Amino acid sequence: MTGLGFSVLDIVAEPYTAVPQLTARLRITDDAGERVHAVVLRCQVRIEPQRRHYDEAERDGLRGLFGEHDRWTDTLRPFQWMQCHTTVQGFSGTCDVDLALPCTYDFDVVGSRYLHALGSGQVPLSFLFSGTVFTRGAAGFGVRQVPWDCEARYGMPVAVWRQMIASHYPNSGWIRLDQDALDSLADFRARRGLISWDETVRTLLAGSGEVVV
Known part of the structure; x- marks a missing residue:
């Protein structure tokens, strides 16, 4: 003991x-x-x-x-x-x-x-x-x-x-994405002329019918 x-x-x-x-x-x-x-x-x-x-x-x-x-x-x-x-x-x-x-x-x-x-x-x-x-x-x-x-x-x-x-991380956080997913997200942002990643994700959520806060 x-x-x-x-x-x-x-x-x-x-x-x-x-x-x-x-x-x-x-x-x-x-x-x-x-x-x-x-x-x-x-x-x-x-x-x-x-x-x-x-x-x-x-x-x-x-x-x-x-x-x-x-x-x-x-x-x-x-x-x-x-x-x-x-x-x-x-x-x-x-x-x-x-x-x-x-x-x-x-x-x-x-x-x-x-x-x-x-x-x-x-x-x-x-x-x-x-x-x-x-x-x-x-x-x-x-x-x-x-x-x-x-x-x-x-x-x-x-x-x-x-x-x-x-x-x-004041008023923020982060997630990790596969390279292919990140490339696709960056391409979507560029084609839409979106100014930030927040706006990019909110646009995708709105397009899926999700409620965006």
């Missing part, structure tokens, strides 16, 4: 990073009674969508991920959002450490599509920890593993995600 325990104290949006990033403030406790020299910590962050309520607008936005609402009993399942890691410096008893959570607004990523559809409330997260703990041992140092069952839950406010995205 290693005696390690983890909790998430807070998650904040980092305002001055080259790419979108959240930072989770972790508290690590170790009651094994020996000084920890370092921890190589790995973390899998999962979203547990079944742990929150959704209003009508959110259900509409999530239809592409989970299907119609009457199927959600079967389709609403936890999924991996990201994997991240950090190195924890030496401590005795308890320490607080920052864990960087690099994010993307790529709509090919399930997590981004899910978060984009949420209007308010919290994002139910689960942090699953693993890694290696280095301590003093009989041969100069000891090594033990972070138990597989070390985890922590946290409800991240949707507003934190939106704050991070707004600082990097």
